Amino acid sequence: MRRLTLIVLLAQLWLCRASLCEERYQKVVIDDPFIELHTGPGRGYPVFYIAERGEQISLLKEKTEWYKVQIERGKQGWVHRDQLKTTLNLDGEPFNVPGLDFADYAKRRWESGILYGSFGGADGISAYGSYNVTPNLATELWLTQVLGPFSDATVANVNIVHIMFPEWRVTPFFTLGAGAIHTKPKATLVSTVDRTDSLAHVGFGVRTYLTRRFIFRAEYKTYVVFTSRNDNEEIREWKAGLSFFF
Amino acid sequence: MESRFVLLLLTQAVVLAGLTGCGRHQLAKTEDTSQPPVIEPDVQRRDVKVAKIDTENWEVGFSAGELSIEDFGVNTVAGLRFAYHISENFFLEGAGGRSTAGKTSFETLSGAAELLTDSERQYTYYNVSFGYNILPGEAFIGKNHAWNTATYLIGGVGETTFAGDNRFTVNFGMGIRLIPLDWLAVHADVRDHIFDIDLLGVQKRTHNLELGVGLTFFF
Numbered sequence A: 001m002r003r004l005t006l007i008v009l010l011a012q013l014w015l016c017r018a019s020l021c022e023e024r025y026q027k028v029v030i031d032d033p034f035i036e037l038h039t040g041p042g043r044g045y046p047v048f049y050i051a052e053r054g055e056q057i058s059l060l061k062e063k064t065e066w067y068k069v070q071i072e073r074g075k076q077g078w079v080h081r082d083q084l085k086t087t088l089n090l091d092g093e094p095f096n097v098p099g100l101d102f103a104d105y106a107k108r109r110w111e112s113g114i115l116y117g118s119f120g121g122a123d124g125i126s127a128y129g130s131y132n133v134t135p136n137l138a139t140e141l142w143l144t145q146v147l148g149p150f151s152d153a154t155v156a157n158v159n160i161v162h163i164m165f166p167e168w169r170v171t172p173f174f175t176l177g178a179g180a181i182h183t184k185p186k187a188t189l190v191s192t193v194d195r196t197d198s199l200a201h202v203g204f205g206v207r208t209y210l211t212r213r214f215i216f217r218a219e220y221k222t223y224v225v226f227t228s229r230n231d232n233e234e235i236r237e238w239k240a241g242l243s244f245f246f
Numbered sequence B: 001m002e003s004r005f006v007l008l009l010l011t012q013a014v015v016l017a018g019l020t021g022c023g024r025h026q027l028a029k030t031e032d033t034s035q036p037p038v039i040e041p042d043v044q045r046r047d048v049k050v051a052k053i054d055t056e057n058w059e060v061g062f063s064a065g066e067l068s069i070e071d072f073g074v075n076t077v078a079g080l081r082f083a084y085h086i087s088e089n090f091f092l093e094g095a096g097g098r099s100t101a102g103k104t105s106f107e108t109l110s111g112a113a114e115l116l117t118d119s120e121r122q123y124t125y126y127n128v129s130f131g132y133n134i135l136p137g138e139a140f141i142g143k144n145h146a147w148n149t150a151t152y153l154i155g156g157v158g159e160t161t162f163a164g165d166n167r168f169t170v171n172f173g174m175g176i177r178l179i180p181l182d183w184l185a186v187h188a189d190v191r192d193h194i195f196d197i198d199l200l201g202v203q204k205r206t207h208n209l210e211l212g213v214g215l216t217f218f219f
Helices: A002-023 A102-106 B002-034 B105-110
Strands: A026-029 A034-038 A047-052 A056-063 A066-071 A076-080 A110-119 A122-132 A137-147 A151-163 A170-185 A195-209 A214-226 A233-245 B058-068 B074-085 B090-100 B122-141 B145-162 B165-181 B184-197 B204-218
Touching: A034 A066, A047 A066, A056 A076, A110 A137, A110 A214, A122 A151, A122 A233, A122 B145, A122 B165, A137 A170, A137 B165, A151 A195, A170 A214, A195 A233, B058 B090, B058 B184, B074 B122, B074 B204, B090 B145, B122 B165, B145 B184
Parallel strands: none
Antiparallel strands: A026 A056, A034 A047, A034 A076, A056 A066, A066 A076, A110 A122, A110 A233, A122 A137, A137 A151, A151 A170, A170 A195, A195 A214, A214 A233, B058 B074, B058 B204, B074 B090, B090 B122, B122 B145, B145 B165, B165 B184, B184 B204
């Protein structure tokens, strides 16, 4: 008898746990005539099941624009974000599918990105981090690795960026900054030494909000390197790449 | 005749009285609603909380394979990879790897002459690439099992440190990603790493082919 009580208790506990588990997931009610369940998170994966209007579905996880859902009968499949836009909360209100959009982009504070281009004729790979002080004004920290046929260089600089029209999807911007360049000649060249010089730059560019957290960015900068020789060196740089905000 | 006139007047009086009475009744009614109702409506707003949905757009893992370093033989390579899936079509990948170059035919034949020191033989690379899932689909294993797959094209830029110098490197290739579980993927890919080298006196473009398999986890 005691064993039976124990089993019943354990079963109840397990049921409780299972029901708690279910509560972890967001539940929505389908409002489209039907939604299609794919076997994977992509349009290339076949539709294997249809869930009808009025059915409750749990949202298990998200991969890019696809949501893994579980319907009441226990089947699991992937549904595109667009089909979830017409679902309802359990109290009948339209469900807001979580996700980032242009409004979040306008409110962004931190941003980072990777760009590639030409640095005075050599290949340059750059990474940056940025903080938006105001919607118009941002400060940036850049690190560029330059790989040329005769020498390599590492450039670090700090920028101030003025974004002309922060409320537009495509906007020009201007940049001004200073930093340092460390140049290292190739090992195959003889009798050369590493050197570090300071530099300053002006530049302009354009940025475009793409989707979710992504921004396309292209820019042109003119550097003046303050060398220890008689003449200052001028370097032109252009680059383009992808940024994301968080 | 006179009685009919009196009747008309009386009717008018009754109608007027009725109207004013009606008005008073209306007035009384509005006054009533300002009073506290006898039964308080007990409506509780449901607090709608949106549960956090787990996202799995990041992929991290390792790979191992063979790298053919031009002039320096085929060598084992091991690497790490990170990827971020922007959409179902596009992803960004950052990868790094390390290998040790073997000997050139010249070094093997001559016996003693060494072109590079041991530390210069270390071949390390990193790259940032952009990928496109060109063929999403399924692979069938037996009669009852289907795995999701994606064949992708990938290309990018990066740096290779080899023979004492850093070299700008372009890479491109293609691969297949098998996804047996939502959070697990098995990769097999072919990548060409292209860079210029002037180690043997003249600048030349080298193609270094990498053949690798990898295991990655989505989170």
